Structures are given as structure tokens and as C-alpha cells.
Amino acid sequence: MKLKITIDSKNYEVDVEVAEPEPAGAPPRFHQTVESSAARTAVAVTAAPPVDSHPVVEDKVCRSPVSGLVASVIAQPGQTLQVGDGLLVLEAMKMETQVTASAAGKVKAIKVKSGDSVQAGQVLVEFE
Numbered sequence: 001m002k003l004k005i006t007i008d009s010k011n012y013e014v015d016v017e018v019a020e021p022e023p024a025g026a027p028p029r030f031h032q033t034v035e036s037s038a039a040r041t042a043v044a045v046t047a048a049p050p051v052d053s054h055p056v057v058e059d060k061v062c063r064s065p066v067s068g069l070v071a072s073v074i075a076q077p078g079q080t081l082q083v084g085d086g087l088l089v090l091e092a093m094k095m096e097t098q099v100t101a102s103a104a105g106k107v108k109a110i111k112v113k114s115g116d117s118v119q120a121g122q123v124l125v126e127f128e
Contacts, residue, residue, distance in 0.1 A: 060108070062125040065099065068092030070116045075125065079107045087125050090118065099124065 074086040081101040090097045105127040
């Protein structure tokens with residue numbers, strides 16, 4: 001199921017798989033509110049990292065959406081990418097997030113390697 005969540009006033013769209021149904025009478029695990037005008041669902045979740053796999057792209061660089069470790073690097077310098085192609089995989093809070101290209105382009109340089117620790121906002125990839 002797809003959910004939109006809001007964390008610190010930032011909206012994220014996530015895919016959620018229900019592992020097992022809630023027992024009858026159990027309190028909900030999250031609080032759900034419905035915005036009246038657009039009938040969109042916003043879910044408030046506590047202690048969850050941002051899950052936006054499309055990092056910030058500005059001035060031909062890709063910045064990390066989260067702090068964590070580089071689990072693997074997928075893209076290579078000189079590679080031409082399309083929107084949605086994998087750049088690298090980050091591990092944060094025991095979860096892996098695949099960072100994908102949010103725009104088409106050619107990779108100029110990869111600024112990190114597998115095992116590197118990165119901070120949110122750090123430059124990961126440069127584009128031509």
C-alpha cells in the first residue's frame with residue numbers, strides 16, 4: 001500500500017507492506033488524518049527517517065537524502081542515466097534506501113565509495 005507521511009513538515013511517499021493484520025481492539029500503530037479539500041491522506045509517524053529516494057539535485061550534483069553508510073555504489077563515472085536509474089544504496093537505521101536519478105544525465109564523478117559514512121545533504125554524485 002502507498003502512504004504519504006509527514007515528518008518535520010516534510011512530505012514523503014512510501015510503499016508499506018502489511019506483515020500481519022492488527023488484532024481486533026488493538027490500538028493503531030500510526031495516527032491518520034485526512035485533508036479535507038484534496039482528500040489526501042497524511043500519516044504522522046514517529047522516529048522514522050526520510051524515505052525520499054530522489055535526493056536533492058542542484059547545480060549538477062546529487063546530495064544525500066539521509067545520514068548513513070554507503071552500502072553499495074551502482075552508477076559509474078561516464079555512465080548515462082535516465083530518471084529512476086540507481087545511483088547507490090544507503091543504509092540508515094538498519095534500512096537500505098536506493099538513491100535513484102531524479103533527472104536524466106551523464107555521471108561526471110562519484111564522490112563516495114562503499115563503506116563511507118555520509119551526512120544528509122552531502123554531495124554523492126556530480127553530473128556533467
